[in-house]
Amino acid sequence: xxxxxxxxxxxxxxxxxxxxxxxxxxxxxxxxxxxxxxxxxxxxxxxxxxxxxxxxxxxxxxxxxxxxxxxxxxxxxxxxxxxxxxxxxxxxxxxxxxxxxxxxxxxxxxxxxxxxxxxxxxxxxxxxxxxxxxxxxxxxxxxxxxxxxxxxxxxxxxxxxxxxxxxxxxxxxxxxxxxxxxxxxxxxxxxxxxxxxxx
Amino acid sequence: xxxxxxxxxxxxxxxxxxxxxxxxxxxxxxxxxxxxxxxxxxxxxxxxxxxxxxxxxxxxxxxxxxxxxxxxxxxxxxxxxxxxxxxxxxxxxxxxxxxxxxxxxxxxxxxxxxxxxxxxxxxxxxxxxxxxxxxxxxxxxxxxxxxxxxxxxxxxxxxxxxxxxxxxxxxxxxxxxxxxxxxxxxxxxxxxxxxxxxxxxxxxxxxxxxxxxxxxxxxxxxxxxxxxxxxxxxxxxxxxxxxxxxxxxxxxxxxxxxxxxxxxxxxxxxxxxxxxxxxxxxxxxxxxxxxxxxxxxxxxxxxxxxxxxxxxxxxxxxxxxxxxxxxxxxxxxxxxxxxxxxxxxxxxxxxxxxxxx
Numbered sequence: 152x153x154x155x156x157x158x159x160x161x162x163x164x165x166x167x168x169x170x171x172x173x174x175x176x177x178x179x180x181x182x183x184x185x186x187x188x189x190x191x192x193x194x195x196x197x198x199x200x201x202x203x204x205x206x207x208x209x210x211x212x213x214x215x216x217x218x219x220x221x222x223x224x225x226x227x228x229x230x231x232x233x234x235x236x237x238x239x240x241x242x243x244x245x246x247x248x249x250x251x252x253x254x255x256x257x258x259x260x261x262x263x264x265x266x267x268x269x270x271x272x273x274x275x276x277x278x279x280x281x282x283x284x285x286x287x288x289x290x291x292x293x294x295x296x297x298x299x300x301x302x303x304x305x306x307x308x309x310x311x312x313x314x315x316x317x318x319x320x321x322x323x324x325x326x327x328x329x330x331x332x333x334x335x336x337x338x339x340x341x342x343x344x345x346x347x348x349x350x
Numbered sequence: 351x352x353x354x355x356x357x358x359x360x361x362x363x364x365x366x367x368x369x370x371x372x373x374x375x376x377x378x379x380x381x382x383x384x385x386x387x388x389x390x391x392x393x394x395x396x397x398x399x400x401x402x403x404x405x406x407x408x409x410x411x412x413x414x415x416x417x418x419x420x421x422x423x424x425x426x427x428x429x430x431x432x433x434x435x436x437x438x439x440x441x442x443x444x445x446x447x448x449x450x451x452x453x454x455x456x457x458x459x460x461x462x463x464x465x466x467x468x469x470x471x472x473x474x475x476x477x478x479x480x481x482x483x484x485x486x487x488x489x490x491x492x493x494x495x496x497x498x499x500x501x502x503x504x505x506x507x508x509x510x511x512x513x514x515x516x517x518x519x520x521x522x523x524x525x526x527x528x529x530x531x532x533x534x535x536x537x538x539x540x541x542x543x544x545x546x547x548x549x550x551x552x553x554x555x556x557x558x559x560x561x562x563x564x565x566x567x568x569x570x571x572x573x574x575x576x577x578x579x580x581x582x583x584x585x586x587x588x589x590x591x592x593x594x595x596x597x598x599x600x601x602x603x604x605x606x607x608x609x610x611x612x613x614x615x616x617x618x619x620x621x622x623x624x625x626x627x628x629x630x631x632x633x634x635x636x637x638x639x640x641x642x643x644x645x646x647x648x649x650x651x652x653x654x655x656x657x658x659x660x661x662x663x664x665x666x667x668x669x670x671x672x673x674x675x676x677x678x679x680x681x682x683x684x685x686x687x688x689x690x691x692x693x694x695x696x697x698x699x700x701x702x703x704x705x706x707x
Protein backbone atom coordinates (compact mmCIF):
# COMPACT_ATOMS: atom_id res chain seq x y z
CA UNK A 152 0.00 0.00 0.00
CA UNK A 153 1.16 3.47 -0.83
CA UNK A 154 0.43 5.28 2.39
CA UNK A 155 1.45 4.44 5.89
CA UNK A 156 -1.68 2.89 7.39
CA UNK A 157 -1.15 -0.21 9.52
CA UNK A 158 -4.88 -0.90 9.77
CA UNK A 159 -5.17 -1.03 5.98
CA UNK A 160 -2.18 -3.32 5.79
CA UNK A 161 -3.83 -5.64 8.31
CA UNK A 162 -6.98 -5.67 6.20
CA UNK A 163 -5.01 -6.49 3.04
CA UNK A 164 -3.23 -9.27 4.91
CA UNK A 165 -6.56 -10.67 6.09
CA UNK A 166 -7.90 -10.81 2.53
CA UNK A 167 -4.70 -12.40 1.29
CA UNK A 168 -5.23 -15.33 3.62
CA UNK A 169 -8.43 -16.23 1.76
CA UNK A 170 -8.04 -18.98 -0.84
CA UNK A 171 -7.44 -17.81 -4.40
CA UNK A 172 -6.69 -14.21 -3.41
CA UNK A 173 -3.34 -12.75 -4.42
CA UNK A 174 -1.73 -9.47 -3.42
CA UNK A 175 -3.44 -7.40 -6.12
CA UNK A 176 -6.90 -8.81 -5.46
CA UNK A 177 -6.43 -8.33 -1.72
CA UNK A 178 -5.59 -4.66 -2.25
CA UNK A 179 -8.57 -4.20 -4.54
CA UNK A 180 -10.93 -5.80 -2.02
CA UNK A 181 -9.50 -3.70 0.81
CA UNK A 182 -9.92 -0.50 -1.19
CA UNK A 183 -13.46 -1.49 -2.05
CA UNK A 184 -14.34 -2.04 1.59
CA UNK A 185 -12.78 1.31 2.49
CA UNK A 186 -14.50 3.30 -0.25
CA UNK A 187 -17.93 1.79 0.39
CA UNK A 188 -20.28 3.39 2.95
CA UNK A 189 -19.36 2.60 6.54
CA UNK A 190 -22.61 0.63 7.06
CA UNK A 191 -21.67 -1.71 4.26
CA UNK A 192 -18.31 -2.48 5.83
CA UNK A 193 -19.97 -3.01 9.19
CA UNK A 194 -22.58 -5.33 7.68
CA UNK A 195 -19.77 -7.24 6.02
CA UNK A 196 -17.80 -7.72 9.22
CA UNK A 197 -20.98 -8.57 11.13
CA UNK A 198 -21.82 -11.23 8.56
CA UNK A 199 -18.38 -12.78 8.99
CA UNK A 200 -18.53 -12.78 12.79
CA UNK A 201 -22.11 -14.02 12.95
CA UNK A 202 -21.68 -16.84 10.49
CA UNK A 203 -18.49 -17.92 12.19
CA UNK A 204 -20.06 -17.94 15.66
CA UNK A 205 -23.29 -19.67 14.64
CA UNK A 206 -21.84 -22.31 12.36
CA UNK A 207 -20.06 -25.32 13.75
CA UNK A 208 -19.55 -28.94 12.84
CA UNK A 209 -22.51 -31.29 13.01
CA UNK A 210 -21.89 -33.80 15.79
CA UNK A 211 -23.03 -36.64 13.52
CA UNK A 212 -21.63 -35.99 10.05
CA UNK A 213 -19.13 -33.16 10.75
CA UNK A 214 -20.66 -31.02 8.00
CA UNK A 215 -20.94 -27.30 8.71
CA UNK A 216 -24.27 -26.36 10.24
CA UNK A 217 -26.15 -23.80 12.36
CA UNK A 218 -28.23 -26.44 14.12
CA UNK A 219 -26.95 -29.58 15.67
CA UNK A 220 -27.48 -32.18 14.32
CA UNK A 221 -27.57 -30.59 10.87
CA UNK A 222 -30.67 -30.31 8.69
CA UNK A 223 -29.69 -33.32 6.62
CA UNK A 224 -28.89 -35.61 9.55
CA UNK A 225 -32.17 -34.71 11.30
CA UNK A 226 -34.33 -34.97 8.16
CA UNK A 227 -36.57 -38.02 8.64
CA UNK A 228 -37.05 -38.36 4.88
CA UNK A 229 -33.32 -38.96 4.31
CA UNK A 230 -32.10 -42.53 4.25
CA UNK A 231 -29.84 -42.88 7.29
CA UNK A 232 -28.66 -46.29 6.07
CA UNK A 233 -26.60 -44.77 3.25
CA UNK A 234 -23.60 -42.55 4.04
CA UNK A 235 -21.72 -40.60 1.40
CA UNK A 236 -18.18 -39.64 2.36
CA UNK A 237 -16.80 -36.37 1.00
CA UNK A 238 -13.54 -34.48 1.55
CA UNK A 239 -15.03 -31.07 2.28
CA UNK A 240 -18.42 -29.43 2.90
CA UNK A 241 -18.21 -28.17 -0.68
CA UNK A 242 -18.42 -31.79 -1.88
CA UNK A 243 -21.67 -32.33 0.03
CA UNK A 244 -23.01 -29.03 -1.32
CA UNK A 245 -22.19 -30.10 -4.87
CA UNK A 246 -24.03 -33.42 -4.45
CA UNK A 247 -27.00 -31.65 -2.84
CA UNK A 248 -27.24 -29.34 -5.85
CA UNK A 249 -27.65 -32.51 -7.96
CA UNK A 250 -30.79 -33.21 -5.89
CA UNK A 251 -30.73 -36.96 -6.54
CA UNK A 252 -29.04 -38.21 -3.40
CA UNK A 253 -31.36 -39.19 -0.55
CA UNK A 254 -28.84 -40.57 1.96
CA UNK A 255 -26.72 -38.70 4.52
CA UNK A 256 -23.10 -37.52 4.58
CA UNK A 257 -19.84 -37.73 6.43
CA UNK A 258 -17.33 -34.91 5.93
CA UNK A 259 -13.65 -35.75 6.42
CA UNK A 260 -12.32 -32.17 6.25
CA UNK A 261 -9.27 -33.35 4.34
CA UNK A 262 -7.57 -36.34 2.76
CA UNK A 263 -4.79 -38.69 3.83
CA UNK A 264 -1.52 -36.97 3.00
CA UNK A 265 1.43 -38.14 5.13
CA UNK A 266 3.73 -35.65 3.37
CA UNK A 267 1.67 -32.87 4.92
CA UNK A 268 1.34 -34.67 8.23
CA UNK A 269 -2.27 -35.75 7.72
CA UNK A 270 -2.83 -39.33 8.77
CA UNK A 271 -5.92 -41.30 9.85
CA UNK A 272 -5.85 -39.65 13.29
CA UNK A 273 -5.90 -36.12 11.92
CA UNK A 274 -8.91 -37.03 9.77
CA UNK A 275 -10.65 -38.44 12.87
CA UNK A 276 -11.52 -41.58 11.01
CA UNK A 277 -12.36 -43.24 14.32
CA UNK A 278 -15.44 -41.00 14.50
CA UNK A 279 -16.61 -42.29 11.16
CA UNK A 280 -15.99 -45.90 12.17
CA UNK A 281 -17.90 -45.37 15.42
CA UNK A 282 -20.85 -44.20 13.35
CA UNK A 283 -20.76 -47.43 11.35
CA UNK A 284 -20.83 -49.68 14.41
CA UNK A 285 -24.11 -51.29 15.37
CA UNK A 286 -25.40 -52.28 11.94
CA UNK A 287 -27.48 -49.17 11.23
CA UNK A 288 -25.75 -48.56 7.90
CA UNK A 289 -26.12 -50.59 4.68
CA UNK A 290 -23.89 -48.73 2.24
CA UNK A 291 -21.00 -46.28 2.28
CA UNK A 292 -20.39 -44.27 -0.88
CA UNK A 293 -16.84 -42.96 -1.27
CA UNK A 294 -16.97 -39.60 -3.02
CA UNK A 295 -13.47 -38.25 -2.39
CA UNK A 296 -11.87 -36.36 -5.26
CA UNK A 297 -10.23 -38.17 -8.16
CA UNK A 298 -6.75 -37.12 -7.04
CA UNK A 299 -3.93 -39.33 -5.87
CA UNK A 300 -4.69 -38.45 -2.24
CA UNK A 301 -8.44 -38.86 -2.79
CA UNK A 302 -7.87 -42.36 -4.17
CA UNK A 303 -5.57 -43.25 -1.27
CA UNK A 304 -8.19 -42.07 1.21
CA UNK A 305 -10.96 -44.05 -0.49
CA UNK A 306 -8.89 -47.24 -0.60
CA UNK A 307 -7.98 -46.78 3.06
CA UNK A 308 -11.58 -46.28 4.12
CA UNK A 309 -12.80 -49.21 2.05
CA UNK A 310 -10.36 -51.48 3.91
CA UNK A 311 -11.36 -50.08 7.28
CA UNK A 312 -15.07 -50.39 6.55
CA UNK A 313 -14.76 -53.92 5.16
CA UNK A 314 -14.75 -55.36 8.69
CA UNK A 315 -18.28 -54.08 9.34
CA UNK A 316 -19.67 -56.09 6.44
CA UNK A 317 -21.10 -52.91 4.92
CA UNK A 318 -21.30 -52.48 1.13
CA UNK A 319 -18.66 -49.95 0.01
CA UNK A 320 -18.99 -48.21 -3.36
CA UNK A 321 -16.86 -45.62 -5.16
CA UNK A 322 -18.46 -42.97 -7.34
CA UNK A 323 -17.74 -43.42 -11.06
CA UNK A 324 -15.23 -41.28 -12.93
CA UNK A 325 -15.79 -40.47 -16.55
CA UNK A 326 -16.86 -38.17 -19.29
CA UNK A 327 -18.93 -35.16 -18.17
CA UNK A 328 -22.56 -35.08 -19.31
CA UNK A 329 -23.03 -33.01 -22.45
CA UNK A 330 -19.28 -33.10 -23.06
CA UNK A 331 -17.49 -34.32 -26.14
CA UNK A 332 -14.93 -37.08 -25.84
CA UNK A 333 -12.32 -34.87 -27.48
CA UNK A 334 -12.38 -32.53 -24.48
CA UNK A 335 -11.69 -35.25 -21.91
CA UNK A 336 -8.07 -35.82 -20.91
CA UNK A 337 -6.32 -39.19 -21.31
CA UNK A 338 -6.62 -40.11 -17.63
CA UNK A 339 -10.37 -39.48 -17.55
CA UNK A 340 -10.89 -41.44 -20.74
CA UNK A 341 -8.78 -44.33 -19.47
CA UNK A 342 -10.93 -44.41 -16.30
CA UNK A 343 -14.11 -44.14 -18.33
CA UNK A 344 -13.00 -47.10 -20.46
CA UNK A 345 -12.15 -49.21 -17.40
CA UNK A 346 -15.46 -48.37 -15.76
CA UNK A 347 -17.62 -48.97 -18.84
CA UNK A 348 -21.03 -50.55 -18.28
CA UNK A 349 -23.03 -53.08 -20.29
CA UNK A 350 -26.16 -51.75 -21.95
CA UNK B 351 9.47 -33.87 -38.39
CA UNK B 352 11.24 -30.68 -39.30
CA UNK B 353 11.99 -27.46 -37.47
CA UNK B 354 11.46 -24.48 -39.72
CA UNK B 355 11.92 -21.56 -37.35
CA UNK B 356 13.61 -21.01 -34.01
CA UNK B 357 13.49 -17.92 -31.85
CA UNK B 358 14.23 -17.17 -28.24
CA UNK B 359 14.65 -14.27 -25.85
CA UNK B 360 16.76 -14.03 -22.71
CA UNK B 361 17.51 -17.76 -22.74
CA UNK B 362 20.87 -18.50 -21.03
CA UNK B 363 23.47 -16.33 -22.82
CA UNK B 364 21.18 -15.65 -25.79
CA UNK B 365 19.72 -12.12 -25.57
CA UNK B 366 17.44 -12.63 -28.54
CA UNK B 367 18.03 -14.83 -31.53
CA UNK B 368 16.16 -16.30 -34.49
CA UNK B 369 17.06 -18.53 -37.39
CA UNK B 370 15.44 -20.90 -39.86
CA UNK B 371 16.84 -24.46 -39.79
CA UNK B 372 16.92 -26.21 -43.17
CA UNK B 373 16.27 -29.87 -44.01
CA UNK B 374 19.34 -32.10 -43.67
CA UNK B 375 22.35 -31.11 -41.60
CA UNK B 376 22.40 -27.76 -39.84
CA UNK B 377 25.88 -27.05 -38.54
CA UNK B 378 26.05 -24.51 -35.71
CA UNK B 379 29.72 -23.64 -35.41
CA UNK B 380 31.64 -21.17 -33.31
CA UNK B 381 34.07 -20.90 -30.43
CA UNK B 382 33.22 -22.26 -27.02
CA UNK B 383 30.79 -20.39 -24.76
CA UNK B 384 29.11 -18.50 -27.61
CA UNK B 385 25.65 -20.03 -27.13
CA UNK B 386 25.59 -23.06 -29.46
CA UNK B 387 24.58 -25.54 -26.77
CA UNK B 388 22.03 -23.08 -25.38
CA UNK B 389 20.21 -23.10 -28.73
CA UNK B 390 19.87 -26.90 -28.58
CA UNK B 391 18.91 -26.71 -24.91
CA UNK B 392 16.20 -24.16 -25.74
CA UNK B 393 14.76 -26.53 -28.36
CA UNK B 394 14.82 -29.39 -25.85
CA UNK B 395 13.10 -27.22 -23.23
CA UNK B 396 10.40 -25.97 -25.56
CA UNK B 397 9.51 -29.49 -26.72
CA UNK B 398 9.80 -31.37 -23.40
CA UNK B 399 9.77 -28.69 -20.65
CA UNK B 400 13.07 -30.21 -19.51
CA UNK B 401 16.70 -29.26 -19.75
CA UNK B 402 19.61 -31.70 -19.86
CA UNK B 403 21.71 -29.48 -17.61
CA UNK B 404 19.40 -28.29 -14.86
CA UNK B 405 16.11 -28.91 -13.14
CA UNK B 406 15.95 -25.32 -11.90
CA UNK B 407 14.24 -23.27 -14.55
CA UNK B 408 15.46 -19.96 -13.19
CA UNK B 409 18.95 -21.09 -14.31
CA UNK B 410 17.72 -20.90 -17.89
CA UNK B 411 17.01 -17.18 -17.96
CA UNK B 412 19.68 -14.73 -18.98
CA UNK B 413 21.42 -13.19 -15.99
CA UNK B 414 19.60 -10.13 -14.71
CA UNK B 415 16.42 -10.93 -16.66
CA UNK B 416 13.06 -11.85 -15.12
CA UNK B 417 12.07 -14.51 -17.61
CA UNK B 418 12.70 -16.17 -20.94
CA UNK B 419 10.80 -17.27 -24.02
CA UNK B 420 11.40 -19.90 -26.70
CA UNK B 421 9.27 -20.36 -29.82
CA UNK B 422 9.49 -23.06 -32.49
CA UNK B 423 7.79 -23.54 -35.81
CA UNK B 424 7.86 -27.02 -37.27
CA UNK B 425 6.22 -29.42 -39.64
CA UNK B 426 4.96 -32.48 -37.77
CA UNK B 427 2.97 -35.27 -39.45
CA UNK B 428 2.76 -33.04 -42.51
CA UNK B 429 1.09 -30.21 -40.56
CA UNK B 430 2.59 -26.91 -39.45
CA UNK B 431 2.77 -26.52 -35.68
CA UNK B 432 3.97 -23.81 -33.30
CA UNK B 433 5.25 -24.38 -29.80
CA UNK B 434 5.98 -21.64 -27.34
CA UNK B 435 7.51 -21.77 -23.87
CA UNK B 436 7.35 -18.77 -21.57
CA UNK B 437 8.88 -18.58 -18.14
CA UNK B 438 8.27 -15.52 -16.01
CA UNK B 439 8.79 -15.16 -12.25
CA UNK B 440 8.64 -18.89 -11.54
CA UNK B 441 5.58 -19.37 -13.70
CA UNK B 442 5.83 -21.37 -16.89
CA UNK B 443 3.36 -21.17 -19.70
CA UNK B 444 3.33 -23.36 -22.76
CA UNK B 445 1.32 -22.75 -25.90
CA UNK B 446 0.60 -25.04 -28.83
CA UNK B 447 -0.50 -23.14 -31.94
CA UNK B 448 -1.12 -20.12 -29.73
CA UNK B 449 -3.41 -21.97 -27.31
CA UNK B 450 -2.30 -22.16 -23.65
CA UNK B 451 -1.70 -25.70 -22.33
CA UNK B 452 -1.98 -26.70 -18.71
CA UNK B 453 -0.66 -30.24 -18.73
CA UNK B 454 2.80 -31.43 -19.65
CA UNK B 455 1.19 -34.34 -21.52
CA UNK B 456 -0.36 -31.82 -23.92
CA UNK B 457 3.10 -30.58 -24.95
CA UNK B 458 5.17 -33.75 -25.00
CA UNK B 459 5.39 -35.49 -28.35
CA UNK B 460 4.08 -32.52 -30.38
CA UNK B 461 7.56 -31.98 -31.81
CA UNK B 462 9.74 -35.01 -31.12
CA UNK B 463 13.43 -34.40 -30.61
CA UNK B 464 16.34 -36.61 -29.61
CA UNK B 465 19.18 -34.83 -27.90
CA UNK B 466 22.75 -36.07 -27.50
CA UNK B 467 25.27 -34.15 -25.40
CA UNK B 468 28.72 -35.00 -24.00
CA UNK B 469 27.08 -35.40 -20.55
CA UNK B 470 25.13 -38.36 -21.93
CA UNK B 471 28.14 -40.58 -21.36
CA UNK B 472 26.68 -40.72 -17.85
CA UNK B 473 24.05 -43.02 -19.35
CA UNK B 474 26.84 -45.58 -19.53
CA UNK B 475 29.24 -44.51 -16.78
CA UNK B 476 26.88 -43.00 -14.25
CA UNK B 477 24.51 -44.39 -11.65
CA UNK B 478 21.20 -46.06 -12.43
CA UNK B 479 19.34 -42.81 -11.90
CA UNK B 480 20.71 -41.51 -15.23
CA UNK B 481 19.39 -44.55 -17.08
CA UNK B 482 16.00 -44.35 -15.33
CA UNK B 483 15.77 -40.70 -16.29
CA UNK B 484 16.52 -41.67 -19.90
CA UNK B 485 13.79 -44.33 -19.81
CA UNK B 486 11.31 -41.93 -18.25
CA UNK B 487 12.04 -39.00 -20.58
CA UNK B 488 11.87 -41.13 -23.72
CA UNK B 489 8.82 -43.13 -22.69
CA UNK B 490 6.99 -40.00 -21.57
CA UNK B 491 7.38 -38.66 -25.13
CA UNK B 492 6.11 -41.93 -26.57
CA UNK B 493 3.27 -42.87 -24.24
CA UNK B 494 0.79 -40.63 -22.39
CA UNK B 495 -0.28 -43.66 -20.32
CA UNK B 496 3.31 -44.09 -19.15
CA UNK B 497 3.64 -40.44 -18.16
CA UNK B 498 0.43 -40.61 -16.19
CA UNK B 499 1.44 -43.80 -14.37
CA UNK B 500 4.88 -42.34 -13.66
CA UNK B 501 3.47 -39.17 -12.09
CA UNK B 502 1.07 -41.19 -9.92
CA UNK B 503 3.74 -43.73 -8.96
CA UNK B 504 6.12 -40.97 -7.83
CA UNK B 505 3.42 -39.29 -5.74
CA UNK B 506 2.43 -42.52 -4.01
CA UNK B 507 6.09 -43.45 -3.45
CA UNK B 508 6.74 -40.12 -1.69
CA UNK B 509 3.70 -40.70 0.53
CA UNK B 510 4.78 -44.24 1.33
CA UNK B 511 8.35 -43.16 2.11
CA UNK B 512 7.01 -40.51 4.45
CA UNK B 513 4.80 -43.11 6.11
CA UNK B 514 7.53 -45.72 6.70
CA UNK B 515 9.54 -42.99 8.45
CA UNK B 516 6.84 -42.95 11.15
CA UNK B 517 7.65 -44.76 14.37
CA UNK B 518 4.50 -46.84 14.17
CA UNK B 519 3.12 -46.59 10.64
CA UNK B 520 -0.52 -47.50 10.07
CA UNK B 521 -0.41 -50.98 8.47
CA UNK B 522 -3.64 -50.46 6.54
CA UNK B 523 -2.34 -47.18 5.11
CA UNK B 524 0.79 -49.03 3.97
CA UNK B 525 -1.42 -51.72 2.40
CA UNK B 526 -3.13 -48.99 0.40
CA UNK B 527 0.12 -47.43 -0.78
CA UNK B 528 1.41 -50.89 -1.71
CA UNK B 529 -1.70 -51.55 -3.75
CA UNK B 530 -1.30 -48.23 -5.59
CA UNK B 531 2.43 -48.78 -6.20
CA UNK B 532 1.65 -52.20 -7.65
CA UNK B 533 -1.07 -50.79 -9.89
CA UNK B 534 1.08 -47.99 -11.40
CA UNK B 535 4.34 -49.93 -11.16
CA UNK B 536 2.93 -52.70 -13.37
CA UNK B 537 2.35 -50.14 -16.15
CA UNK B 538 5.87 -48.75 -15.78
CA UNK B 539 7.50 -52.19 -15.87
CA UNK B 540 5.49 -53.44 -18.85
CA UNK B 541 6.18 -50.31 -20.91
CA UNK B 542 9.86 -50.29 -19.99
CA UNK B 543 10.27 -53.93 -20.92
CA UNK B 544 8.66 -53.48 -24.35
CA UNK B 545 10.62 -50.27 -24.97
CA UNK B 546 14.00 -51.77 -24.06
CA UNK B 547 13.43 -54.85 -26.24
CA UNK B 548 12.79 -52.61 -29.23
CA UNK B 549 15.52 -50.17 -28.32
CA UNK B 550 18.13 -52.91 -27.95
CA UNK B 551 17.71 -54.10 -31.54
CA UNK B 552 18.05 -50.56 -32.90
CA UNK B 553 20.96 -49.77 -30.58
CA UNK B 554 22.85 -52.84 -31.76
CA UNK B 555 22.61 -51.65 -35.36
CA UNK B 556 23.51 -48.08 -34.49
CA UNK B 557 26.56 -49.17 -32.50
CA UNK B 558 27.74 -51.47 -35.26
CA UNK B 559 27.31 -48.67 -37.76
CA UNK B 560 29.36 -46.20 -35.77
CA UNK B 561 31.94 -48.55 -34.22
CA UNK B 562 31.83 -51.63 -36.43
CA UNK B 563 32.53 -55.14 -35.24
CA UNK B 564 31.53 -55.14 -31.58
CA UNK B 565 28.21 -56.37 -30.34
CA UNK B 566 26.33 -53.88 -28.20
CA UNK B 567 23.24 -54.83 -26.27
CA UNK B 568 20.81 -53.31 -23.82
CA UNK B 569 18.98 -55.32 -21.18
CA UNK B 570 16.23 -54.28 -18.83
CA UNK B 571 17.19 -54.95 -15.20
CA UNK B 572 13.99 -54.57 -13.23
CA UNK B 573 14.20 -54.22 -9.46
CA UNK B 574 11.29 -56.67 -9.32
CA UNK B 575 12.23 -59.60 -11.55
CA UNK B 576 9.54 -61.28 -13.69
CA UNK B 577 9.36 -64.30 -11.37
CA UNK B 578 8.72 -62.06 -8.36
CA UNK B 579 5.39 -60.61 -7.36
CA UNK B 580 5.65 -56.88 -6.64
CA UNK B 581 2.85 -56.91 -4.04
CA UNK B 582 4.39 -59.90 -2.25
CA UNK B 583 7.86 -58.30 -2.34
CA UNK B 584 6.58 -55.08 -0.78
CA UNK B 585 4.89 -57.05 1.96
CA UNK B 586 7.97 -59.17 2.70
CA UNK B 587 10.24 -56.11 2.81
CA UNK B 588 7.95 -53.91 4.83
CA UNK B 589 9.85 -54.34 8.11
CA UNK B 590 13.13 -53.57 6.36
CA UNK B 591 11.58 -50.54 4.62
CA UNK B 592 10.46 -49.24 8.02
CA UNK B 593 13.91 -49.79 9.55
CA UNK B 594 15.59 -47.99 6.66
CA UNK B 595 12.93 -45.32 6.31
CA UNK B 596 12.40 -45.80 2.58
CA UNK B 597 10.93 -48.11 -0.03
CA UNK B 598 13.90 -50.21 -1.04
CA UNK B 599 12.52 -52.17 -3.99
CA UNK B 600 10.36 -51.28 -6.95
CA UNK B 601 10.47 -49.75 -10.44
CA UNK B 602 12.08 -46.64 -8.94
CA UNK B 603 15.18 -48.83 -8.60
CA UNK B 604 15.11 -50.31 -12.13
CA UNK B 605 18.23 -50.14 -14.25
CA UNK B 606 19.55 -50.98 -17.70
CA UNK B 607 22.52 -53.19 -18.34
CA UNK B 608 24.62 -52.09 -21.30
CA UNK B 609 27.15 -54.55 -22.63
CA UNK B 610 29.80 -54.47 -25.36
CA UNK B 611 30.78 -57.97 -26.47
CA UNK B 612 28.98 -59.33 -23.39
CA UNK B 613 31.03 -57.23 -20.95
CA UNK B 614 29.39 -54.45 -18.90
CA UNK B 615 30.24 -51.17 -20.65
CA UNK B 616 30.06 -49.34 -17.34
CA UNK B 617 33.09 -51.04 -15.80
CA UNK B 618 34.92 -52.63 -18.73
CA UNK B 619 34.31 -50.19 -21.58
CA UNK B 620 36.98 -47.76 -22.78
CA UNK B 621 36.17 -44.03 -22.88
CA UNK B 622 35.54 -44.36 -26.62
CA UNK B 623 33.29 -47.38 -26.22
CA UNK B 624 31.31 -45.65 -23.51
CA UNK B 625 30.73 -42.56 -25.65
CA UNK B 626 29.78 -44.68 -28.64
CA UNK B 627 27.38 -46.69 -26.50
CA UNK B 628 25.67 -43.50 -25.27
CA UNK B 629 25.41 -42.20 -28.85
CA UNK B 630 24.06 -45.58 -30.02
CA UNK B 631 21.27 -45.36 -27.40
CA UNK B 632 20.21 -41.98 -28.74
CA UNK B 633 20.42 -43.08 -32.38
CA UNK B 634 18.33 -46.12 -31.45
CA UNK B 635 15.75 -43.74 -30.02
CA UNK B 636 15.66 -41.95 -33.40
CA UNK B 637 14.93 -45.23 -35.18
CA UNK B 638 12.41 -46.31 -32.57
CA UNK B 639 10.43 -43.09 -32.94
CA UNK B 640 10.48 -43.54 -36.71
CA UNK B 641 9.31 -47.11 -36.27
CA UNK B 642 6.37 -46.05 -34.09
CA UNK B 643 5.28 -42.91 -35.90
CA UNK B 644 6.63 -43.36 -39.45
CA UNK B 645 8.33 -40.04 -38.94
CA UNK B 646 11.87 -39.21 -37.81
CA UNK B 647 12.42 -36.90 -34.83
CA UNK B 648 14.75 -33.92 -35.03
CA UNK B 649 18.23 -34.96 -33.89
CA UNK B 650 20.20 -32.51 -31.77
CA UNK B 651 23.89 -33.40 -31.50
CA UNK B 652 25.94 -31.31 -29.11
CA UNK B 653 29.69 -31.67 -29.69
CA UNK B 654 29.23 -35.28 -30.74
CA UNK B 655 31.54 -35.39 -33.74
CA UNK B 656 34.88 -34.92 -32.02
CA UNK B 657 34.98 -38.59 -31.08
CA UNK B 658 34.26 -40.05 -34.48
CA UNK B 659 36.88 -40.73 -37.13
CA UNK B 660 35.92 -39.53 -40.64
CA UNK B 661 35.10 -43.03 -41.80
CA UNK B 662 32.59 -43.65 -39.02
CA UNK B 663 31.19 -40.16 -39.31
CA UNK B 664 30.53 -40.79 -43.00
CA UNK B 665 28.50 -43.88 -42.18
CA UNK B 666 26.58 -41.97 -39.56
CA UNK B 667 25.71 -39.18 -41.99
CA UNK B 668 24.81 -41.67 -44.72
CA UNK B 669 22.30 -43.17 -42.33
CA UNK B 670 20.88 -39.91 -41.04
CA UNK B 671 21.23 -37.04 -43.40
CA UNK B 672 18.86 -38.10 -46.12
CA UNK B 673 15.89 -38.46 -43.76
CA UNK B 674 16.65 -36.87 -40.41
CA UNK B 675 16.95 -33.19 -39.76
CA UNK B 676 20.06 -32.70 -37.59
CA UNK B 677 21.26 -29.70 -35.64
CA UNK B 678 24.92 -30.23 -34.86
CA UNK B 679 27.20 -28.00 -32.81
CA UNK B 680 30.98 -27.95 -33.36
CA UNK B 681 33.86 -25.57 -32.84
CA UNK B 682 35.08 -25.97 -36.42
CA UNK B 683 33.51 -24.66 -39.60
CA UNK B 684 34.34 -27.85 -41.50
CA UNK B 685 34.65 -30.57 -38.86
CA UNK B 686 34.21 -33.46 -41.21
CA UNK B 687 34.56 -33.87 -45.00
CA UNK B 688 31.82 -36.51 -45.03
CA UNK B 689 29.28 -33.81 -44.21
CA UNK B 690 29.81 -31.95 -47.45
CA UNK B 691 28.23 -34.77 -49.44
CA UNK B 692 24.87 -34.15 -47.78
CA UNK B 693 22.48 -31.21 -47.70
CA UNK B 694 24.34 -28.90 -45.37
CA UNK B 695 23.56 -25.44 -43.99
CA UNK B 696 26.07 -23.57 -41.86
CA UNK B 697 25.30 -21.09 -39.12
CA UNK B 698 27.98 -19.16 -37.31
CA UNK B 699 27.25 -18.53 -33.62
CA UNK B 700 29.14 -15.63 -32.01
CA UNK B 701 28.39 -14.11 -28.60
CA UNK B 702 24.74 -15.10 -28.60
CA UNK B 703 24.07 -14.11 -32.21
CA UNK B 704 23.65 -16.31 -35.23
CA UNK B 705 24.35 -15.82 -38.91
CA UNK B 706 23.86 -18.10 -41.90
CA UNK B 707 27.14 -18.47 -43.82
